[in-house]
Amino acid sequence: MTAAMHEWGADPDRAALAVLTVHGRGQDPSFMEETARRFGPVPVRFFAPEAEGNTWYPLSFLEPAERNEPALSRSLRVLDSAVDTLARAGFPAERVALWGFSQGACLASHLALTAPRSFAGLVLFTGGYIGTSPPAVAGDGPLRGVPTVMRSIEHDPWVPRYRVDETADLLRRAGARVDLRVDEGDEHIITDEACAAATTLLTTVANGSAGTAAGHAT
Template sequence: MTVPMLEWGAAADQAELAVLAVHGRGQDPGFMRDTARRFGPAPVRFVAPEAEGNTWYPLSFLEPAERNQPALDRSLRTLETCLGRLAERGFDAGRVVLWGFSQGACLLSQLVLTRPRRVASLVIFTGGYVGTEAPPVPGDAVLHGVPAVLRSIEHDPWVPRHRVEDTAALLRRAGAEVDLRIDPGTEHVITDEACAAATRLFTTVASRGAGRRAG
């Protein structure tokens, strides 16, 4: 599978982490790169795939999941392909952060809850699982202890607060260490606080990984 990707940040051979950055509907990897410029310095390599037509699936994530097929499954496979390529480049599961905004955050939420895998951490900006039925809580403790930053806006026009909170609850039940914050407002935006929280997470997780390798 050929997946167009944009990369930036620390050189691959110097980065402590890889960040798989997944854009929203109507956006492209350049949006994620521009957002990442609002983060503080961190030893990470960003890798951002591009959705065909800049859309990962056609309808709202609040619709029944089957109504977004086959695009939904195709997009999930795209992310799995990206993770496989990162592993080939030396970024194993413990060195990969999943970061998404809007539709990208929804897609990543769906990935970790329905196709669970061990990752270093999660950054979910304004999104939640896809469909009308909550997926079962992932088993096998693959998300146990995984730090997750979830951020959203109280009256976001596309993503209701309750879906973000429900997704956070599922992640907690799966064992993730969830940091959830929903700020007041009505716009579909990423706040400066969210960017700062992501940077803190990147640096904390990177330092843990560096310490393990040094030991």
């Protein structure tokens, strides 16, 4: 399954890294492009598919996964297809970072846990795995060593802290090096600190020094 891909950032022939970008509910790639400007200059090219009707699945990500079908499976196939498209364009998974916010972070988290690849990095702003049962993970899989930035807000109105923590734990069990920070507040926002952490990860990975991308990695 394919979807129109919006692009911006470094020239694709010079970009050290591709960032597969997943917007939230009621948003579109232009929101993510605006947010990416807060990252400052990074040597990456952003690729953002757009969800049909600006939503990847209809209900809360906390509902049983089957209640979000068939949209959930369709949207995961969109991301799968995008990864394949990037590979054909010269960006294999190890040169692709996955970045999502809100519903997009939920979809990206779920993809990383249920169909893991050796991604260059993960940037997950306010999201977690989808459904009521955590996906099974293996500690010796392709996520081993993948630098991961996770950010959220303590009392976010849509994404509870416990699900962010659970998802961070699952990613750690899968071998990812997770830098998790949850700030005080009750707004559904992306903080300046979150953008700075994303910039550090993307720049470090793009420069070939992924080992120090997440300053508080565990």
